[in-house]
Amino acid sequence: MSKGKEKARGEGALSRAERIAQQRKSLPDQPGVYLFYDRDGELLYVGKARSIRKRISSHFSGGNTRLTSRIDRIESLVTVNEAEALLTEQSFVKRHRPRFNIRLRDDKSYPYVAVSLDEDYPRVYFTREKHRSGRAYFGPFSSAKRVRETLDLLGKLFQFRTCEGREPGRRSGSPCLDYYIKRCGAPCVGYISQEEYRRNVEAIVDFLSGRYRQVEREEEEKMKAAARAQEFERAALHRDRLKAIRSLFERQRVAGASIGTADLIGVAVEGADANAQVFQVRDGILAERQSFYLENEGEREPAEVAEEFISQYYAASPSMPRQIVVGPYLRDRAGLLAEALSERRGAPVEVRAAERGDKRRLRELAERNAQLALDQDRLRREHRRSRRVESLAALARALGMEELPVRIEGFDISTIGGEHTVASMVVFEGGATKKSDYRRFKVRGDLREGGTGNGGPDDFASMEEVLSRRMARYLDQADLSPHDRKRDASFASLPSLILIDGGKGQLAAGVRALQPFTERGVTVVSLAKRLEEVYVPGRSEPLDLAADSEASRLLQRVRDEAHRFAIDHHRGRRDRGMLEGSVLDELPGIGPARKRALLQHFGTPERFLAATREELEAVPGLPGKVGREIHEQLNRTN
Numbered sequence: 001m002s003k004g005k006e007k008a009r010g011e012g013a014l015s016r017a018e019r020i021a022q023q024r025k026s027l028p029d030q031p032g033v034y035l036f037y038d039r040d041g042e043l044l045y046v047g048k049a050r051s052i053r054k055r056i057s058s059h060f061s062g063g064n065t066r067l068t069s070r071i072d073r074i075e076s077l078v079t080v081n082e083a084e085a086l087l088t089e090q091s092f093v094k095r096h097r098p099r100f101n102i103r104l105r106d107d108k109s110y111p112y113v114a115v116s117l118d119e120d121y122p123r124v125y126f127t128r129e130k131h132r133s134g135r136a137y138f139g140p141f142s143s144a145k146r147v148r149e150t151l152d153l154l155g156k157l158f159q160f161r162t163c164e165g166r167e168p169g170r171r172s173g174s175p176c177l178d179y180y181i182k183r184c185g186a187p188c189v190g191y192i193s194q195e196e197y198r199r200n201v202e203a204i205v206d207f208l209s210g211r212y213r214q215v216e217r218e219e220e221e222k223m224k225a226a227a228r229a230q231e232f233e234r235a236a237l238h239r240d241r242l243k244a245i246r247s248l249f250e251r252q253r254v255a256g257a258s259i260g261t262a263d264l265i266g267v268a269v270e271g272a273d274a275n276a277q278v279f280q281v282r283d284g285i286l287a288e289r290q291s292f293y294l295e296n297e298g299e300r301e302p303a304e305v306a307e308e309f310i311s312q313y314y315a316a317s318p319s320m321p322r323q324i325v326v327g328p329y330l331r332d333r334a335g336l337l338a339e340a341l342s343e344r345r346g347a348p349v350e351v352r353a354a355e356r357g358d359k360r361r362l363r364e365l366a367e368r369n370a371q372l373a374l375d376q377d378r379l380r381r382e383h384r385r386s387r388r389v390e391s392l393a394a395l396a397r398a399l400g401m402e403e404l405p406v407r408i409e410g411f412d413i414s415t416i417g418g419e420h421t422v423a424s425m426v427v428f429e430g431g432a433t434k435k436s437d438y439r440r441f442k443v444r445g446d447l448r449e450g451g452t453g454n455g456g457p458d459d460f461a462s463m464e465e466v467l468s469r470r471m472a473r474y475l476d477q478a479d480l481s482p483h484d485r486k487r488d489a490s491f492a493s494l495p496s497l498i499l500i501d502g503g504k505g506q507l508a509a510g511v512r513a514l515q516p517f518t519e520r521g522v523t524v525v526s527l528a529k530r531l532e533e534v535y536v537p538g539r540s541e542p543l544d545l546a547a548d549s550e551a552s553r554l555l556q557r558v559r560d561e562a563h564r565f566a567i568d569h570h571r572g573r574r575d576r577g578m579l580e581g582s583v584l585d586e587l588p589g590i591g592p593a594r595k596r597a598l599l600q601h602f603g604t605p606e607r608f609l610a611a612t613r614e615e616l617e618a619v620p621g622l623p624g625k626v627g628r629e630i631h632e633q634l635n636r637t638n
Contacts, residue, residue, distance in 0.1 A: 016039075016072060019072075020071060020072075020074065023073070023074045024053070024056060024057070024060075024074065027052050027053040027056060027074070027076055028052050028053060028076060028078055029051050029052070029053045029054070030051065030052060030078045031048075031049065031050050031051070031052070031078070031079055031080070031081055031082045031084075031085050032048070032049065032052050032076055032077050032078040032079045032085050032088075033046060033047065033048050033049075033052075033076065033077050033079065033085050033088050033089045033092065034046070034047050034048075034049065034052050034055070034056055034074060034075070034076045034077075035074070035075045035076070035077075035092065036067065036070075036071045036073075036074060036098075036100075037071070037072060037073040037074075037075070038070045038071065038072050039072040039483065040485065042099075043092075043096045043098045044067065044070055044071065044098055044099060044100050045067060045098050045099075045100040045101055045298065046089050046092040046093055046096070046098055046101055047059075047089065048082065048085035048086050048088070048089040049082070049085065050082050052076045052078070056074065064298065064299075066100075066297075066298065066299070067100050067298055081339075082336050083336055083339040083340040083343065084340075086311060086336065086337070086340040087311075087340055087343065087344070089311070090311045090312060090315050093308075093312065094312070094315065099297050100297055100298040101298070101308060102274070102294050102295070102296055102300065102304070102305055102308035102309055102312070103294065103295040104292055104293070104294060104295070104312070109128045109129075109130075110128065110130075110139060110140030110141065110316050111126060111127070111128055111139060111140065111141050111143070111144045111146075111147045112126075112127050112128070112130055112137045112138060112139035112140060112141065112147070112318075113125075113126065113127075113137070113138045113139060113141075113147055113150055113151065113154075113208060114126075114127045114132075114135050114136065114137050114138075115135065115136040115138075115201065115204065115205060115208075116134070116135055117134055117135065117136055117201075117205075118133070118134025118135065119166050120166075120167075120194060121161060121167070121168045121187045121194065121197055122160070122198075122201045123160070123161060123162070123163075123164075124151065124154060124160045124201070124204055125151075125162075126144070126147050126148065126151060129618065129620060130316075130318060131620070132617075132618065132624070136205060136208075136318075137318040138208040138209070138318070138319070139317065139318070140290075140313070140316050140317055141288070141290065142278075142290040142291050142292055146288070146290070150208075154204055154207070154208075155178075155183045156183070156244065157207070157241055157244055157245060158200045158201075158203050158204050158207070158241075159182065159183060159184050159185045159192075159200060160184065160197075160200060160201060160204065161178070161184050161187060161188070162178055162183070162184065163176065163188070164612060164614065164615075165612055165613075165614055166613070166614060167188075168187045168188040169187075169188025169189070173188075173189070174189065175188065175189055175191070179191070185197060185200070203215055203218065203219075206218075209282075209319070210261060210280070210282025210283060210285075210287055210321075211282075211283065212245075212249060212282060212283040212285050212287075213283050215245065216242070216245055216246065216249070219238055219241055219242040219245060220238075220242055222238045223235050223238035223239050223242055226238060249285050259281050259284055259358050259359060259362065260281070260283065260284060260323075261281060261282050261283060261321050261322065261323070262281050262321055262322075262323040262324065262325055262359070263278055263279070263280055263281070263320075263321050263323075263324045263325065264278075264279040264281065264324075264325040264354075264359065264362045264363045264366050265277070265278055265279075265306065265309075265310060265324065265325065265326050265327075265363070265366060266279075266327065266363055266364070266365075266366030266367030266368070266369065266370045267302050267305050267306045267309065267327070267367065267370055268302075268367060268370035268371035268373070268374050269296060269300075269301070269302050269305050270374050270378070271296070271299055272295065272296050272297050272299055273293070273294070273295075273296060273374060273377070273378070274293075274294040274295075274296040274305045274309075274374070275291065275292065275293055275294065275370040275371075275373045275374045275377070276291075276292045276294060276305070276306070276309045276313075276370060277289065277290065277291055277292075277366040277367070277369045277370045277373070278290040278292075278313065278366070279362055279363075279365070279366045280321075281362070282321075289369070291369070291370075291373050292309070292313070293373070293377065294309060301329075302327070302329050303329040303330055303333065306326060306327065306329070306330055307330060307333055307337065310324070310326070310337060310341075311337075311340070314341055314344060315344070320341060320344070320345045320349060321349075322347070322348065322349060322350060323349070323350045323351075323352060324337075324341070324349065324350070324351045324352070325352050325353075325354045325359050325362075325363050326351060326352070326353055326363070327353065327363065327367065328353045328355060329353075330351070330353055331353040334351040334352065334353055335351075337351045338350060338351040384432075385430075387431075388430060388431025388432060389404075389430075389431070390550060391431055391550045391551065391553070391554040392404045392405055392406070392430070392431050392554070394549065394550040394551040394554075395497075395550075395551040395554050395555065397551070398534075398543065398545050398549070398551040398552075399497070399523055399525065399536065399543075399551075401496070401497070401523055403496065404496070405496040405497035405523070406429060406430060406496050407427065407428070407429050407493060407494075407495045407496050407497075408427070408428040408429075408495065408496065408497045408498075408499060408558055409425055409426070409427055409470075409495045409497070409498050409499070410424075410425070410426045410427075410428070410498075410499040410500075410501070410558040410559055410561060410562035411423060411424065411425055411463065411466060411467065411470075411498070411499070411500050411501065411510075411562060412424050412501040412559070412562035412563045412565075412566040413443070413459055413462045413463055413466070413501070413566065414563075414566035414567050415443075415459075415462070421442075421443040421445070421462055422440060422441060422442055422443060422566060423440070423441040423443055423462065423463075423466040423566060424438070424439075424440055424441070424562050424563075424565040424566035425438065425439040425440070425441070425466075425470065425490075425562070426438050426558065426561045426562045426565050427490065427495075428557075428558055428561075431554065433561060436490075437489065437490035437493070438490075438565060439490055439491070440565070440566075441466050441469060443462045443465060443466065444465065445461075445462075445465070459502070459505075459506065460505050460506060460508070460509040461509070463500060463502065463506050463509045463510060463513075464509035464510070464512060464513045465513075467498075467500075467509070467510050467513035467514055468513040470491070470513075470514075471513055471514055471516055471517060473488065473491035474491055474492065474494070474516075474517070475516065476491075477491050477492035478492055478494070480492060494517075494520060494522065495517070495522055496522065496523065497522070497523045497524075497525070498510070498514060498517065498522060498523070498524045498525075499525055499526070499527060499555055499558050499559060499562075500524070500525070500526040500527075501526070501527060501529070501559050501562055501563060502526050502527075502528065503526060503528040503533070503535060504526070504535050504540070506526050507524070507525070507526035507535050507536075507537065510524055510526070511524055511537050518537075523536075524536075524537060525555075527555050527556070527559045528542070529559075531547070532547040532552060532556060534552065534555065590626075590630070593621075594621070594622060594626070597619060597620065597621045597622055598619060598622070601619045601620065609634065611631075612631070613627065613628060613631040616628070616630050616631050
């Protein structure tokens with residue numbers, strides 16, 4: 001045997017602890033990032049360090065076995081300095097979202113306010129994309145509600161158009177309702193000049209940028225200029241606007257004008273949960289208060305939570321103030337954060353651990369708000385958990401089950417005229433959805449013996465086929481080891497209760513397919529839509545269960561979720577079928593990847609065909625030039 005093979009065989013025979021020890025010895029004593037992987041190749045954690053070797057050693061000596069017990073492989077990447085390591089770490093976190101790094105609980109992208117400065121009459125609108133040139137973006141905001149509140153406020157203070165498209169107006173040629181309620185100056189019919197409209201938009205940009213004193217001065221100057229020119233109606237408009245702005249500023253003005261412009265950040269941590277509050281002070285005015293719930297599965301300390309949150313938050317923010325105020329626990333890391341953020345901003349950023357004065361007072365207020373948000377969130381979750389337990393107990397009593405139905409699986413069939421027949425399987429655990437265990441089926445028709453495809457035996461056969469396949473997957477996987485890569489945790493789990501969407505016919509088909517489950521004590525029921533009737537095997541009449549009872553409502557939630565999931569799958573297959581060989585194949589610059597992007601963005605072919613040029617230009621992953629060409633081609637071919 002060759003020396004290479006002997007060495008490989010020797011390494012393969014090493015235990016996990018021995019392999020990890022060998023990898024740790026070869027780690028560099030330099031700044032950089034390190035990556036922990038589990039045995040399945042999943043990235044568990046990304047960290048940064050001044051010395052990779054010493055930092056990883058602290059992980060294994062710190063007693064955090066929740067993480068270290070899962071590590072199977074360590075990789076590292078050396079950087080020039082620790083600030084570069086911080087930026088590199090965040091790029092890995094953003095791309096892979098490791099479970100032991102700090103993560104925002106809400107997976108959706110941040111909402112922003114956008115201003116379309118590339119248009120003659122710019123629009124101010126809600127968006128989640130942040131990539132188009134010629135647009136100014138402000139945010140991120142912690143919720144869509146905050147964005148809409150901001151847009152509503154801007155509409156009251158500064159009039160801007162809400163109509164879509166590069167050009168303002170409607171086909172009727174008359175102003176819309178916004179003009180009559182003083183939310184738009186009606187540039188579509190020339191009631192406001194392009195120059196004046198642009199000045200309004202510039203005021204909006206100044207307002208969103210936090211230049212409040214400048215906005216106040218300009219409105220006062222406009223009011224006086226209009227009065228001197230004896231344009232009293234216009235002067236009254238600016239007077240009312242100035243009064244509203246000053247009233248707003250007075251309510252939000254913070255004691256101590258010395259704060260100026262800064263972001264004050266406070267965090268609170270409780271086990272695997274954390275909350276971060278960002279108080280945005282602009283010109284001495286508390287402009288925004290953002291609240292972000294964080295996942296802290298690694299149960300990290302406040303300093304680590306705050307550091308990772310700051311890096312992620314400002315990576316998504318198109319603007320950054322010159323000063324960021326943090327808690328004393330980040331005093332030793334302030335210089336590193338300032339260096340990394342200055343590089344990202346392209347201008348100096350000061351990170352201060354304020355210990356006195358108004359900055360300390362506001363930062364402590366942010367921390368108290370973060371703790372309050374965590375407490376309220378915990379109470380809400382406990383209340384929801386107790387309600388779910390009560391619903392499960394009520395359902396167990398109604399169905400005569402000896403134990404709570406901890407795992408419920410719901411099944412539904414979706415088809416139109418027998419085309420693209422699909423089925424869904426949804427899972428509720430502890431009364432809450434477990435979307436990672438959802439599964440979809442394409443109905444093959446193996447058990448069909450005829451039928452119309454829109455009711456009767458065909459539907460029964462489809463349900464029997466799907467449940468037979470579910471049963472077969474369980475029998476194949478139940479005995480596999482949890483670490484076996486072939487094991488599907490959803491199919492390998494034994495449910496407490498199976499809910500079938502339908503009446504007695506669907507239930508009979510399900511019971512035939514699920515006999516091995518019923519022999520293992522699994523309860524099988526069906527729920528008929530019309531009167532929310534619950535059927536159980538061996539009984540011709542539905543259970544005496546009120547449709548508005550806790551037990552029935554839980555079954556309805558499972559049934560409705562299965563129906564929604566099946567409909568989504570069916571719609572996707574139908575739309576893909578409609579788009580195959582359609583007008584998309586004849587459009588310029590459209591390959592399979594862009595076809596998928598268009599379908600995913602618009603949802604249906606009808607929405608795609610009705611899209612405006614601006615909507616096509618805004619499709620993520622589609623160059624603006626291609627969007628314009630598609631719009632021209634669609635309109636040319638009608």
